[in-house]
Amino acid sequence: MGNEQSVFFSRVLTELTLSFHIIYATIGVGIPLMIFIAQWIGIKKQDEHYILLARRWTRGFVITVAVGVVTGTAIGLQLSLLWPNFMELAGNVIALPLFMETFAFFFEAIFLGIYLYTWDRFENQKKHLLLLVPVAIGASFSAVFITIVNAFMNTPQGFEFAGGELINVQPIVAMLNPAMPTKVAHVLATAYMTSAFILASIGAFRLLKGSDHQYHKKALFLTMKIALVFSIAAAVIGDFSGKYLAEYQPEKLAAYEWHFETEEGASLLLYGVLEDGNEVKYAIEIPYGLSILAHGNPNAEVIGLDQFPEDEIPPLYIHYLFDLMVTIGMGLAVLALIYVVGVWTKRQFIHSRGFRWLIVASGPLAMLAIEAGWWLTEVGRQPWVLRGLLRTSEAATTNDQVDTMLVLFAGLYLVLGIGSVIVLKRMFRNNPVEQELQDRQEKR
């Protein structure tokens, strides 16, 4: 197997592992916050339903955590195994957040262990709730730190090259790179948003399946309110991400938007298909849209792909991913808004089967947007691993057994994926809420 093939299979394996890990990681970042909110409300209102909500979410959560840990360990090792040249450089400059991430993991793992096994050990419920704080902080900070590494890959800084040697390394400067603020904020907001929609999906699904229990209605309303807040946040921060790109990675933005010629007052293309290289068809054109998105000014100049050499332009299919992400993002924000306003104004149609099915779809759709978003930004960085410094093709391993490992890991993820779905389904089916509420009443 030649080196080109090593590069190819290393990419596929990285894509596979990350795309799989991100599902569990997103849930892992967001759910602790949701559990915290539910338990907190439960304690404040002395409402058994919210406490039970927290308890049941936790039970599902530990399963996704376990798979998240397993796949995270895989990607952590794979980064060194598949991209040794990149990691050698990364070790010199951006190892600090990776290292701090392990402390976040420690923190999360320790307190999750304690939290799980101490549900009924404290007289004062608030003490038990307090144990969840480090879990939620630890989980969110894993996301913060790893996203900082990823931001660094987009805008590397904090070091100098002199005669092939790295000098003047400043780890803090490397961490505080220009891509960091928007990226970290967007990743966190979308993780919370996605987790809220996933929990909302479950609530809506239960209601559709005949259970008319107050418990599910409370769960649905709570999660939809949270989802609304974070989907608005995600859209606003997403807009800032666009402005960041216009300034620091104009080729990436231009590729997202199929913006070929540098021009003032650029219009924004939505949807459409690309034919014969650079002919856009069937797109919806919004005059001045791109200039507003990029610079907040309808007449601003937006740099196009004509300013960049052919071999530094990312694949143009990422426009479809961008459309997918933004469409889902806008759609879900509207969905949550309608629902929340509908509850406040006591509309009936939000309780209709059709509307509930829409909510059921929201969780999977949000996860799809997460996948689209990561593919978008990672493919949009190509051909670079470290933008402007190290090409993906130069960073890969020279080992020629990557293809076999790809098969091995694909099998593993298949088993883990199927296993977690089966277990989660059984867990909630064999132990319906009504039953559990009754059991708890009797225990009193």
Next chain:
Amino acid sequence: MTYEIIGIAVLWLFLFGYVIVASIDFGAGFFNAYSVWTNKQHILSRIIQRYLSPVWEVTNVFLVFFFVGIVGFFPKTAYYYGTALLVPASIAIVLLAIRGSYYAFTTYGSLRHNGWTYLYGLSGLFIPASLSIVLTISEGGFVNELPSGISLDYWKLFTSPLTWSIVVLSLTSVLYISAVFLTWYANKAGDHLATNLLRKYALIWSVPAIITATGIIVEMRTHNPIHFQRLVDLWPLFGISFLLFISTVYLVAKRMRYGLAFIMLVGQFFVAFFAYGISHYPYLLYPYLTIYDSFTSEGMAVALIVAFIAGFCLLVPSLYLLLRLFLFNKDYVQGNR
């Protein structure tokens, strides 16, 4: 002390932490599977589950800490080991995944199936075996640097007696460490049946553990004479380690002070582990990599050490809390809560 020494000492310490906690975990999984196999499940399972469930994720983080830290402190290891270890490390990941999913699917998800239990028990033996290969490789002679890149000589690796002695050492140590710890734990729980059974396992596995450990030093003589000489120079440390070993076995055999016995055992491994580490100095990979020529940039070194100290200050109280609630808490251990 130089930054290099601080870096490798920190990593070695965490690796030691992993060796101990993971050995307990791996061994326990094996004993659990074995007890299902021999229909003695009622004796052991409860004790094992009770200790393991709250801490398994923490165990894994020790390993993550080590491999993330080593790339931070010694980035060149990513290049050498990363390239060479693709296959063995991938296999270890898959095995670790099997263990992680066992917890997810059976302990939390109540998907009970004896197949998983066996797979889980066996993975506890294969993981140390596959991870210990890294130590073998670090002795040199198996990795070649060619113009086309780094390559690992599998044939030589798998036909070398050194490889197999290290594999056997890792297995016997896992079972020995685990058995001694669980004897103590079962005793605290007041479970006499389990204590007796585990005590028997501890005594059985002590002998092969010490024999294989000695065997490796002998093996080294032909494989890596320089390293052998350095090991011999450190004989007082290995002597201390041996005395600690004798004390543990004595206490366990006399059914006395199991807690102290376990502390002696940790001491034995600690001394031997660090003696081995010191004798390896300054090489990370004979003869290509030393801790000096692979070290990270100075700015990063300082940052990592500061981050480490800060993190450590958070970590120690949290770990203490965990141990207090699950290890030293009488009610929990005895299953009253």
